[in-house]
Amino acid sequence: MFIKLGEYLNKSPIIEEIAKKLKCSVEDIKFRKNLTGTSTANVSEITWGKKKKVGILKQNTTKVEWLFYSKIASEFDVPAPAPITFSESSDMPWILLEKIPRGIHPRKWTKEHIEKAIKELAGFHAQFHNQESEKIFDGFRKKTTKEWDTTKKRLLENLKRASKIAVNYEGKYPILKSEFDYVKKKLKSKDYLDDLLAGGTSLLHGDVWIYNFMNAPNCSCLLDWQECFFGPPAWELLYFYDLIPLLIDGIKVGIRVNPFTFDELLKIYHAEFKKRGGKTTLPKFKQSLKAAVSFQVAYFWAKILKPDVIHLHGGRYFIARTLRLLPSRKVMREHFKKLLELSK
Ligand SMILES: Nc1ncnc2c1ncn2[C@@H]1O[C@H](COP(=O)(O)OP(=O)(O)O)[C@@H](O)[C@H]1O
Ligand SMILES: [Mg+2]
Incomplete structure (x- = not known):
């Protein structure tokens, strides 16, 4: 059985944590599109707040990617998208990243x-x-x-x-x-x-x-x-x-x-x-x-x-x-x- 990813995001157990971190309500977070990746992580573009800011949400990523974004990318100058926010712990790791414009193929x-x-x-x-x-x-x-x-x-x-x-x-x-x-x-x-x-x-x-x-x-x-x-x-x-x-x-x-x-x-x-x-x-x-x-x-x-x-x-x-x-x-x-x- 398939569920639509938009629905998936709304039912996701982490949605409340994301809303809290972004200081907005759950209803203000809107799923825009699914970005296919090669891993088991779930990547989607979302908007939030009254001004509809845009970011890339990566759910269920690896602990090490969470470590990288939460500890390294937020403190050092690294060639990676800036983390906007991330989960408190790596138990159910998610990261919200700055959206990088599509470059040359x-x-x-x-x-x-x-x-x-x-x-x-x-x-x-x-x-x-x-x-x-x-x-x-x-x-x-x-x-x-x-x-x-x-x-x-x-x-x-x-x-x-x-x-x-x-x-x-x-x-x-x-x-x-x-x-x-x-x-x-x-x-x-x-x-x-x-x-x-x-x-x-x-x-x-x-x-x-x-x-x-x-x-x-x-x-x-x-x-x-x-x-x-x-x-x-x-x-x-x-x-x-x-x-x-x-x-x-x-x-x-x-x-x-x-x-x-x-x-x-x-x-x-x-x-x-x-x-x-x-x-x-x-x-x-x-x-x-x-x-x-x-x-x-x-x-x-x-x-x-x-x-x-x-x-x-x-x-x-x-x-x-x-x-x-x-x-x-x-x-x-x-x-x-x-x-x-x-x-x-
Ligand atoms: N910060 C970002 N800005 C723009 N697009 C992104 C960003 N992060 C991921 N994407 C898009 O989502 C796709 C999957 O993300 P990625 O981190 O590579 O996940 P996976 O681990 O599943 O391969 C990427 O190939 C890219 O097209
Ligand atoms: Mg990839």
Whole structure:
């Protein structure tokens, strides 16, 4: 059974809390439209008060996104929409954000847009470089330091699963088993963590790609802070670089030529990182980056490249979703070869 989202909002148990925070009555809050996202959170545009102010309400978001907006975005200068108000606690977390005007679509991003985004990212990382022990960051995951053992276990599990799929779907799967073996060996080597953390840690957005940027005329800011954690900034730069070529077209993924080489992006990033107070030298950053390639393959690709097998009648299997939606194996192989080259 479906209920209309407008009705959902009015029936929502948090509506009274929102009204109280906004100093208006429940009736004065009007649902305008539903904004589809990819998570389980419920995002809608609302207006309130006599003057019909507008904001974006995100209900049922993650604790970490709530932490980010309630503790970090309200105190620091971060590339994110300003929080107007938020729930008292993270039990039923909601946030009300400033509405960012629609910017240029990722498909139409030019080199300049990418450069602007990279500088925002560098500034953000620099601001929180090597700060993870500060009290204000309690509650944020420390995946590559405090929680490394758990993280490493997960990464190895991801690799194990992906490796099996690579063998089963040989000829269709874009990453080779030998490449997963190579990554596994790196992750297990004794200097791995030192290398990965050579450039220090920062607060990271966790899912920085073009589609999470709202590139409005006067700001280039990031949405979707649900995965925010402390980790190596080099990895986040690599993540951004790795995903630049991916273009979403409906539900299909296309691929385009990356207008930057990694070294070009790194130069732009590092100059800005230093300018904004980050404390890492370029060689240290590169050391971190090389190790980050394995992290990227195990953390991101090994997890998402799933065939999502659908069992059809008559016992036939069918490769659906991720693999089928990606460009051809040949094209994707080129992509991964280039990515792995960066670890050399
Ligand atoms: N502050 C905002 N200003 C304008 N649009 C927003 C804002 N926050 C979210 N949106 C819109 O809502 C969509 C879903 O929000 P998002 O935070 O990405 O949720 P999800 O976690 O479900 O992906 C976004 O893709 C964007 O189009
Ligand atoms: Mg989103």
